[in-house]
Amino acid sequence: MKIFIRYLVFLGLAFLAIILGVVLGDYGPWYLSWLLGTGLMVLVAALGGVLYEAQEEAQPHAELHSGQGKSPTA
Template structure:
């Protein structure tokens, strides 16, 4: 259920963002938007990968701490 709500929320956000972009105008400076957008997509994807490593390390630390506790 939690996942479903999250899914619905994210889909809603996506649609609102798309709608906003649409109402901002059809004739935008799209070439410029491409440059910015591509840079952003590449950097966010890269950051996502690094975040995964950070999450792993955190999980490992937690597991190690729990093991010491026992």
């Protein structure tokens, strides 16, 4: 039953996409590229933030193992 409901939801989304494509006409590809481009920009920005945080967390660990974090001894 769960799969059937999921199928009906996706069928409704496909029907809605077809109706929107017919209504939008020639503007459909422009709106599609705008939506995909916006989504891609958000994902790239989120990935940049995650990588920045990972680098900041790894930096003290790397300094400790490379000897830069130790105080000099005489």
